[in-house]
Amino acid sequence: MVSTTQRDGETWYECEECGLLFDLEEDAKAHEQNCDDDDDGPSYIQ
Ligand SMILES: [Zn+2]
Numbered sequence: 001m002v003s004t005t006q007r008d009g010e011t012w013y014e015c016e017e018c019g020l021l022f023d024l025e026e027d028a029k030a031h032e033q034n035c036d037d038d039d040d041g042p043s044y045i046q
Pocket residue numbers: 015016017018019020031032035
């Protein structure tokens with residue numbers, strides 16, 4: 001999930017999986033997809 005947080009009067013987008021902050025919602029959502037993949041374990045073939 002991506003949550004919004006207020007810092008210094010600006011809205012930031014936080015990845016709830018790892019706590020990373022992004023200033024762009026689309027960046028946070030793009031990261032979240034990769035972050036979820038990491039939590040589920042590697043899906044790529046080694
Ligand atoms: Zn993350």
